[in-house]
Amino acid sequence: MSEEQAPEPPAAEGLDDGDGAGPAHIFGPQTRFNGLFDDPCWAAAMIRATVLEAAYPPIGAALADSSTFVTRPWRRLNNTLRSFRIMTGPDPVARARETARLNRLHSRLNGTDSANRPYDALDPAARAWVVATMFESTVTMFRWSGRALDQDAMEELYEQFQAFLRLMDPTSTALPASLKDFWPYYDRVVEEELENTEALRTILYRLFDHLPAPPLLEGVPTLWAGARALAGPTIGMITVASLPEAFRRRAGLTEVPGAQALTQAAYLALATARILPEGWITAETLIGLLSQSPDSDDPRIRALASAGEGIKRLGAFLRLMTPLPDEPARPPRAAAADGTLRRTAGEFFDQVLDQTGNGYLDWPDLAAMARELSGRLDLDEPQETRLFDAYAAWWRELQSELDANGDGRISREEYAQAAPSLAGPALIRVAEVLFDATDADGDQTIDADEYRALFRTGFRRELLDANGTYSRAAFIKDFLAFMTGRQSHSAYDPLLASE
Known part of the structure; x- marks a missing residue:
C-alpha cells in the first residue's frame, strides 16, 4: 500500500468566494444543493448512489479492501456528513484543509482487485463516477418523491455537482461539461462498465440485514433486531427496484413484484417529513445523536436516559411476545x-x-x-x-x-x-x-x-x-x-x- 502523499491541491479554478461565482454562492444556504443534506429522501438517494458506486469495479475494490462501512456504518456516516458540510461550507480555509485531507486519504487507497486489475482512489474517472451517481440519484429522488425537476433546475443542480467535483480535482475533465452530454456518459457507464461486485453484494445482502445498532441503541438489542428484521429487507428491495433496469438485468438483480410501487410510496412518505418545522429534523442532529455512546456527557443523551429505561422494558416485552431472536449472546467478561x-x-x-x-x-x-x-x-x-x-x-x-x-x-x-x-x-x-x-x-x-x-x-x-x-x-x-x-x-x- 503506497504511503506517498498527494500534493496540496490548488484552489479550484474559477471558484472564488466573493463575487458570486465561488462556493459561497454555489453552495450557499438557499441553494438546492445545500438543501439536500436535510431532505429525508436524500438518505434513500445516497444509498442508491452508494450501490452504483460500489458496482464500478475500481470503487468496489477499494470499498471491499479498505472500507469500514459494514462494521462501523454509523461512524462512517457521521464522518462523511461532517466532511460534506465542511467541503460545501462558507469557510474557504476549512474547505481547502478538508480537500487536502481527503486527497491524502484517497492517495493511500490503491491496489489490485480480485481480477488483478489495478485501482487507485485518485483516478479521475472514479471520482467523476462518484459525483455522477450522486447527481443522477438526486434527480431520481426528486422524480420518485413527486417533485420532478424541470430542465433549468437540473442544469443548475448539475453545475453545483460539477463545482463539488472541482473542489476535489480542479483539473478534472472526466465529468461531461454539459447536462446534455452527461446522460449518454451515464448510460454508457451503466451499460458497459458496472459489475455485480463483492462490495455491491455486501451492501444489498449483508449491510442492511446485519446492520449493527447505533451506539445509542446498543442497550436494546431485541428492539433493534426486530426493527432491522423488518426494515433491512425492505430497504434492500427498494434500492434494487430503484436501480437502472439495464444494470439490474446485467447484474442479475431480481426485482420483487410490487417493488416499484413500494419504492414510489417510500419516497413519497419520506417527502412528507419536509412539512415539519425547519430545524426539527437535520442530518447532523439525527446522525450525531445516534452516534453518541450511552455514557456520553451530551445533554441530549442525559435527557433520553429516562426514556431509555422505558425502551428497555419495551424490548423485554417484545422478547416475550415475539419469536425474534436476540443478537448472539456474548459470554460474560x-x-x-x-x-x-x-x-x-x-x-x-x-x-x-x-x-x-x-x-x-x-x-x-x-x-x-x-x-x-x-x-x-x-x-x-x-x-x-x-x-x-x-x-x-x-x-x-x-x-x-x-x-x-x-x-x-x-x-x-x-x-x-x-x-x-x-x-x-x-x-x-x-x-x-x-x-x-x-x-x-x-x-x-x-x-x-x-x-x-x-x-x-x-x-x-x-x-x-x-x-x-x-x-x-x-x-x-x-x-x-x-x-x-x-x-x-x-x-x-x-x-x-x-x-
Missing part, C-alpha cells in the same frame, strides 16, 4: 483487579482490530484506525504522516510476531494464540505519536479541550491526575492496556471498538 472488564482475545480481535470486518487483521485495518484518529484530531500533513508511519511500523511488528503461515495477514486464531501479552516498541510508538497529536499546545498533558477533540466527550474523572489533566504516562499506559486487549476501557471503546 472477566473483571480485572481494578474492576474494569477484560475482553477475550477473540472479542478484541473482532471488536477492535478487524476494522474492515473481513475476518483478518491486515494493513487496511490499521490504516482505518489511523484515518479515524487523524480525522478526529484534524491533523495536518506532517502529523498525519507521523501517525500513519507509526501504525505502519506496528503492522510490520505484528506481521513479524503473529503471521505464522506467512500469508500477509493475521487470522483470529493466530492473534489469539500469541497477542494478548504483545505490547512491543512499535505499539508504544503509536501511543506516543497519538499523545503528541492530541496534545495540541505541547505542554505534555491533555486538557479538557484536547481530550474532547479526541474522544468527543468530556473528561472521565478516573483518568485525571492531581492537576486535573491527563498525563503523558497515564495516556500511554491506558492506550496500551486497551490496544493489547488487556481491558475494556469506557473512554477508548467509542474511539475504535465496535460493540
Whole structure:
C-alpha cells in the first residue's frame, strides 16, 4: 500500500468566494444543493448512489479492501456528513484543509482487485463516477418523491455537482461539461462498465440485514433486531427496484413484484417529513445523536436516559411476545483487579482490530484506525504522516510476531494464540505519536479541550491526575492496556471498538 502523499491541491479554478461565482454562492444556504443534506429522501438517494458506486469495479475494490462501512456504518456516516458540510461550507480555509485531507486519504487507497486489475482512489474517472451517481440519484429522488425537476433546475443542480467535483480535482475533465452530454456518459457507464461486485453484494445482502445498532441503541438489542428484521429487507428491495433496469438485468438483480410501487410510496412518505418545522429534523442532529455512546456527557443523551429505561422494558416485552431472536449472546467478561472488564482475545480481535470486518487483521485495518484518529484530531500533513508511519511500523511488528503461515495477514486464531501479552516498541510508538497529536499546545498533558477533540466527550474523572489533566504516562499506559486487549476501557471503546 503506497504511503506517498498527494500534493496540496490548488484552489479550484474559477471558484472564488466573493463575487458570486465561488462556493459561497454555489453552495450557499438557499441553494438546492445545500438543501439536500436535510431532505429525508436524500438518505434513500445516497444509498442508491452508494450501490452504483460500489458496482464500478475500481470503487468496489477499494470499498471491499479498505472500507469500514459494514462494521462501523454509523461512524462512517457521521464522518462523511461532517466532511460534506465542511467541503460545501462558507469557510474557504476549512474547505481547502478538508480537500487536502481527503486527497491524502484517497492517495493511500490503491491496489489490485480480485481480477488483478489495478485501482487507485485518485483516478479521475472514479471520482467523476462518484459525483455522477450522486447527481443522477438526486434527480431520481426528486422524480420518485413527486417533485420532478424541470430542465433549468437540473442544469443548475448539475453545475453545483460539477463545482463539488472541482473542489476535489480542479483539473478534472472526466465529468461531461454539459447536462446534455452527461446522460449518454451515464448510460454508457451503466451499460458497459458496472459489475455485480463483492462490495455491491455486501451492501444489498449483508449491510442492511446485519446492520449493527447505533451506539445509542446498543442497550436494546431485541428492539433493534426486530426493527432491522423488518426494515433491512425492505430497504434492500427498494434500492434494487430503484436501480437502472439495464444494470439490474446485467447484474442479475431480481426485482420483487410490487417493488416499484413500494419504492414510489417510500419516497413519497419520506417527502412528507419536509412539512415539519425547519430545524426539527437535520442530518447532523439525527446522525450525531445516534452516534453518541450511552455514557456520553451530551445533554441530549442525559435527557433520553429516562426514556431509555422505558425502551428497555419495551424490548423485554417484545422478547416475550415475539419469536425474534436476540443478537448472539456474548459470554460474560472477566473483571480485572481494578474492576474494569477484560475482553477475550477473540472479542478484541473482532471488536477492535478487524476494522474492515473481513475476518483478518491486515494493513487496511490499521490504516482505518489511523484515518479515524487523524480525522478526529484534524491533523495536518506532517502529523498525519507521523501517525500513519507509526501504525505502519506496528503492522510490520505484528506481521513479524503473529503471521505464522506467512500469508500477509493475521487470522483470529493466530492473534489469539500469541497477542494478548504483545505490547512491543512499535505499539508504544503509536501511543506516543497519538499523545503528541492530541496534545495540541505541547505542554505534555491533555486538557479538557484536547481530550474532547479526541474522544468527543468530556473528561472521565478516573483518568485525571492531581492537576486535573491527563498525563503523558497515564495516556500511554491506558492506550496500551486497551490496544493489547488487556481491558475494556469506557473512554477508548467509542474511539475504535465496535460493540
